[in-house]
Amino acid sequence: MTRCRYLLALNFGTIRGMTPSPAVSAAGALAADHPLVDGRTADSPLITAYRGGKPSRRPVWFMRQAGRSLPEYLKVREGIAMLDSCLRPELASEITLQPVRRHDVDAGIFFSDIVIPLKLAGVGVDIVPGVGPVLEKPVRTAADVAALPQLTWEALEPIREAVRLTVAELGRTPLIGFAGAPFTLAAYMVEGKPSRDHLGPRTMMHADPETWNALANWAADASGLFLRAQLEAGASAGQLFDSWAGSLGLGDYSRFVAPASSRALDHVRQLGAPLIHFGTGTSELLVAMRDVGVDVVGVDYRLPLDEANRRLGGTVPLQGNIDPALLAAPWEILEAHVREVIAAGSAAPGHVLNLGHGVPPETDPAVLTRVVQLIHSISPE
Numbered sequence: 075m076t077r078c079r080y081l082l083a084l085n086f087g088t089i090r091g092m093t094p095s096p097a098v099s100a101a102g103a104l105a106a107d108h109p110l111v112d113g114r115t116a117d118s119p120l121i122t123a124y125r126g127g128k129p130s131r132r133p134v135w136f137m138r139q140a141g142r143s144l145p146e147y148l149k150v151r152e153g154i155a156m157l158d159s160c161l162r163p164e165l166a167s168e169i170t171l172q173p174v175r176r177h178d179v180d181a182g183i184f185f186s187d188i189v190i191p192l193k194l195a196g197v198g199v200d201i202v203p204g205v206g207p208v209l210e211k212p213v214r215t216a217a218d219v220a221a222l223p224q225l226t227w228e229a230l231e232p233i234r235e236a237v238r239l240t241v242a243e244l245g246r247t248p249l250i251g252f253a254g255a256p257f258t259l260a261a262y263m264v265e266g267k268p269s270r271d272h273l274g275p276r277t278m279m280h281a282d283p284e285t286w287n288a289l290a291n292w293a294a295d296a297s298g299l300f301l302r303a304q305l306e307a308g309a310s311a312g313q314l315f316d317s318w319a320g321s322l323g324l325g326d327y328s329r330f331v332a333p334a335s336s337r338a339l340d341h342v343r344q345l346g347a348p349l350i351h352f353g354t355g356t357s358e359l360l361v362a363m364r365d366v367g368v369d370v371v372g373v374d375y376r377l378p379l380d381e382a383n384r385r386l387g388g389t390v391p392l393q394g395n396i397d398p399a400l401l402a403a404p405w406e407i408l409e410a411h412v413r414e415v416i417a418a419g420s421a422a423p424g425h426v427l428n429l430g431h432g433v434p435p436e437t438d439p440a441v442l443t444r445v446v447q448l449i450h451s452i453s454p455e
C-alpha cells in the first residue's frame with residue numbers, strides 16, 4: 075500500500091505539472107547501517123504500526139514531548155537561547171533523549187524547530203520566549219522572495235551530527251524527524267511572527283499567486299532538505315507539521331498549499347521511511363493531506379478517530395488524538411478518555427497513540443509517564 079501511495083503521489087505531481095525539486099535526484103536510498111535498514115527499528119512497534127502491521131505493544135509518543143514540561147530540559151537549557159540549543163549537537167541530542175528515558179515512549183522526536191532551516195539558510199529569525207518565531211524582516215513581496223538565500227546541504231551538518239549522536243543512544247527505539255510544511259513555515263515568514271488567522275499569507279495566495287508560489291516552493295525545498303538530512307543521518311520516520319493548515323478552506327488548501335507540501339516530500343519519498351502528515355483544525359482537509367502522498371495521517375483532538383478513518387476510507391494508519399486539555403483533568407477522566415481514543419482508533423488499519431496537539435508546558439510529567447504505562451498495558455488487539 076505504501077508503494078501504491080508513492081506511485082499515486084508521483085502521479086499527482088505529474089498531473090499538476092510540478093517540476094521535481096533539484097535535490098530529488100541527489101537523494102538515494104538509506105545507508106546499509108541506517109537503523110531502519112540494519113534491523114534496529116524496522117520491527118519496532120512504531121514502524122510496524124506506521125506500516126499497517128501488528129505491533130508487539132501499542133506505540134505512543136507525544137508531540138512536544140521534549141521541552142518545558144520536563145525539569146531536566148529547563149536545567150540544560152538555562153542561559154541558552156532556543157535556536158542555539160538546536161544547533162549544539164550534544165545538547166539537541168540530550169534534549170531529544172530526555173523524554174524517551176523518562177516516559178518509555180516508543181519514539182524520540184528530534185529536538186529542533188521548524189524555523190531552523192531558515193536560520194541555517196541565513197534568514198534573520200529568532201524564537202522569542204513567550205512569543206515564538208519572529209523574523210527580522212517579513213517576506214511580503216516578489217523582491218523579498220527573490221532575495222531569500224538558499225539553504226545548502228553543508229549548512230545542515232549540525233543537524234546530521236545531532237541525529238547521529240541520538241540514534242547511537244536510542245538503539246532499537248526509532249527517532250522521528252520532522253519539518254514544517256510550506257504553509258505553516260510561510261505563514262511565519264509573511265506575518266513575521268505568530269498570528270491567529272494567518273491573514274497575510276491567505277491574502278498573498280489570491281492577490282499575488284506568483285509570489286505566493288515562489289515563497290511556498292522556497293519553503294518546500296528548505297523543509298524538504300531539513301527532513302532529508304534527519305532521515306539520511308538516522309531518523310526512521312518523518313513527520314510534516316502543517317500546524318496552521320486548519321485556517322484554510324479545502325479549495326485554497328488544494329490549490330495553493332498541497333502542491334508545495336508534495337514538493338517538500340519529494341525530497342524524501344524515495345528513502346522509503348514512513349511519512350506522517352499532521353495539522354490542527356484539519357478535519358475537512360484529511361483526505362487532501364493524505365493525497366500529498368503520506369503513509370500516516372495525524373489527527374488533532376477535534377475529530378474522533380473512527381470518524382477520521384471513515385473520511386479516509388480506511389486507507390491509512392492514524393496517529394492521535396488524546397486531548398491535551400485532559401492531561402490536567404483527574405486521572406479517572408483522563409484514563410476513560412485514553413480508552414475511548416484507543417477504541418475509536420481500532421477502526422483504522424493502524425494506530426499510533428499521540429496527543430491531538432503538543433504537550434502543554436504546564437503538564438505534570440508524571441501524568442505523561444502514567445498515560446504511557448496505561449497504553450502499554452492494553453494489549454494491541
Ligand code: 1CP
Nearest residue numbers: 137138139140141156183185186187188206268315317432
Ligand atoms: O524555550 C522553549 O522551550 C521554546 C518552546 C519551543 C520548543 C520546545 C519552541 C518555540 N520550539 C520547540 C521545539 C519544537 N518545535 C519541536 C521539538 C520538540 C518536541 O516535539 O518534542 C518541534 C517538533 C517543533 C515544531 C514546531 N515549531 C511547530 C509544529 C508543531 C506544533 O506544535 O504545532 C511549530 C508551529 C513551531 C513554531 C514554534 N516554535 C516555538 C513556538 C512556541 C512555536 C509556536 C508559536 C505559535 O504559537 O505560532
